[in-house]
Amino acid sequence: MKRIDHYWYHLNILSVLLFPITLLFCLLVTLRRLLYRWHWLKSETFPVPVIVVGNISVGGTGKTPLVVALVEWLKQAGYHPGVISRGYRGQATAWPQAVDPQSDPLWVGDEAVLLAGRCQCPMVVGPERSASIQQLLAQHQCDVIVSDDGLQHYRMARAIEIAVVDGQRRFGNGLCLPSGPLREPISRLKSVDFVVVNGGQAEPSEYAMRLQSLLFHRVDAPTQVRDVAAFAGQRVHAIAGIGNPQRFFQHLSALGLDVVPHAFPDHHDFTSDDLQFEPCLPVIMTEKDAVKCRAFGSDQHWYLAVEGHLNTDFFTQLLTLLRNHPHGSKTD
Numbered sequence: 001m002k003r004i005d006h007y008w009y010h011l012n013i014l015s016v017l018l019f020p021i022t023l024l025f026c027l028l029v030t031l032r033r034l035l036y037r038w039h040w041l042k043s044e045t046f047p048v049p050v051i052v053v054g055n056i057s058v059g060g061t062g063k064t065p066l067v068v069a070l071v072e073w074l075k076q077a078g079y080h081p082g083v084i085s086r087g088y089r090g091q092a093t094a095w096p097q098a099v100d101p102q103s104d105p106l107w108v109g110d111e112a113v114l115l116a117g118r119c120q121c122p123m124v125v126g127p128e129r130s131a132s133i134q135q136l137l138a139q140h141q142c143d144v145i146v147s148d149d150g151l152q153h154y155r156m157a158r159a160i161e162i163a164v165v166d167g168q169r170r171f172g173n174g175l176c177l178p179s180g181p182l183r184e185p186i187s188r189l190k191s192v193d194f195v196v197v198n199g200g201q202a203e204p205s206e207y208a209m210r211l212q213s214l215l216f217h218r219v220d221a222p223t224q225v226r227d228v229a230a231f232a233g234q235r236v237h238a239i240a241g242i243g244n245p246q247r248f249f250q251h252l253s254a255l256g257l258d259v260v261p262h263a264f265p266d267h268h269d270f271t272s273d274d275l276q277f278e279p280c281l282p283v284i285m286t287e288k289d290a291v292k293c294r295a296f297g298s299d300q301h302w303y304l305a306v307e308g309h310l311n312t313d314f315f316t317q318l319l320t321l322l323r324n325h326p327h328g329s330k331t332d
Contacts, residue, residue, distance in 0.1 A: 008058075008181040009172040015179040022179040029152070029176070029184055036154040044130045048137065049144050049159035049322060054151025056188050057171060057181045060243020060266065061164040062198030064111060064288065065211060065308030067148050070162075071119040073315045074144060080121075082142035084132040085112050086149060087125030089267045096126030096135050105291045110267060113291045115148060129156045144322070151192075152183055159325045160318065161192040166244060167200020167208075193321060194314065199247065207314045213255060214305040219290045219297030226302065232256035236282045239275070241268030241289050248286055252304070257284070264289075272296040 007014045035041040053070065055061045067083065074081045087097060090109040099108050101117035112125045122140040124132040129150055136142055150156060151163060165171075172181040189195055195206045202208035216231065218224040236257050240248040241264035249261040260281070264274070270292045275283055283301045285293065290303035 008175075008179075009169060011173050015173055015175060018179040019175070022176050025178070026176045026185060033154065033184075041154070043155055043157040045157040046133055046137070046145070048142060049325060050133070050147055050156065051144065051160045051162065051318075051322070052147045052150050052153075052156075052158045053162045053164065054147075054149050055164050056151065056184045056186070057166070057169075058177065058183060058243075059166075059169075059181060060247075061166045062209065062211070062308070063148060063164050064114060065306060066162070066164055066196055066198075066209060066310075067115060067146055068118045069209075069308045069310065070146055070315075070318075071121055073319075074146070075121070077319055079144045080140075080142050081119075081144050081146055082122040082124070082133075082136040082140055083115055083119055083146050083148060084123070084129055084136065084150075085109070085115065085125045085147070086127055086129070087112050089269075090125065095128065096124045096132040098135070098139070099123045099125055106269065110288050110291050111148065114288050117291075118287075129153050160194075160321055162194045162196060162318075163189055163192045164209075165195060165197045165206070166247075167197040167202070168247060169244065170200070194318065196310065196314070198308070207310055209308045209310050211251065211306045212309050213251070214307060216284070216302045216304055217287075217290070218299065219285070219293050219301040219303055220295075221297075222290075222294075228255055228304075231282060231284065231302075234258060234282065235260065236284050237262060237277045239264060239270075239283060239285045239289060241270065242266055242286055251306075252284060259284075275301060 053063050053067050071081050087109040092107050097108050099112045099116045103113050105113045108125050116123045122136055124136045126132045133145055171186055176182040196209050197206045198209045213228045216226040238249050238252050238259045239262045243266045245263040249259050252259050285303045287303045287305050
């Protein structure tokens with residue numbers, strides 16, 4: 001049977017049948033947001049500004065490369081950033097958890113390990129983001145916090161909101177869960193500070209982000225690298241356990257690879273058996289998937305490192321807003 005998210009990107013009979021539940025869902029999320037805006041529910045504030053990089057849709061939109069790029073720009077501007085995330089699917093028995101590049105992705109989540117390695121700054125994960133921020137500030141001299149996801153986590157006050165949109169899939173059929181892919185109505189984007197579009201065509205009020213390929217890294221020995229043209233013209237197996245695997249496969253094809261695609265569920269816990277294919281060809285994966293495969297990788301397994309590129313005007317405006325904005329709650 002097809003998963004329900006197959007039906008989120010066009011109008012169909014299932015969307016219609018689920019629409020009454022969608023109306024109730026929209027009512028509840030709108031009411032919850034209003035309760036925070038009216039201060040009937042309290043947001044927790046912090047002594048440093050919080051920048052939230054999130055989205056209004058379910059599934060991958062490209063937040064991770066934006067978080068990495070943002071942290072790098074903050075460092076260049078003289079800030080000492082820290083990063084928090086939920087640690088999605090991490091199996092730790094106690095939270096929050098500090099994360100470094102050698103952390104176990106099964107313990108703290110795959111995205112957390114990837115971010116810790118790329119950002120090279122203090123990072124803490126946990127389902128209660130306020131506790132993660134408190135631990136960061138208690139143990140490190142951070143003067144700004146970047147939250148990977150958490151746009152709907154209104155208990156955490158924020159100074160700046162950045163919403164990331166998948167430029168290919170956009171908002172699907174435009175409906176909220178469960179009829180469509182949206183966590184909040186599209187109108188929510190009117191209240192964020194920046195809308196960043198990953199790939200596709202950005203609207204005049206949006207900022208375009210493009211993913212640039214860096215190098216292929218050997219999964220079990222990341223210091224061994226190959227140029228992005230190394231596999232051009234070759235037939236390869238490509239695996240992706242991300243929200244939109246087709247985007248990764250298309251990216252590899254654009255680099256000249258002859259791709260045999262193998263899509264897995266988002267945040268899939270890979271085993272060595274998942275990497276066994278016939279015929280025997282090089283296996284290319286995302287960097288997020290690679291952190292879970294490094295223990296059983298071989299010279300046939302490589303991941304592609306990418307970085308997000310935006311116009312410098314985006315970072316200039318963000319830094320201006322950051323320097324002028326109080327650290328209190330932003331719920332309007």
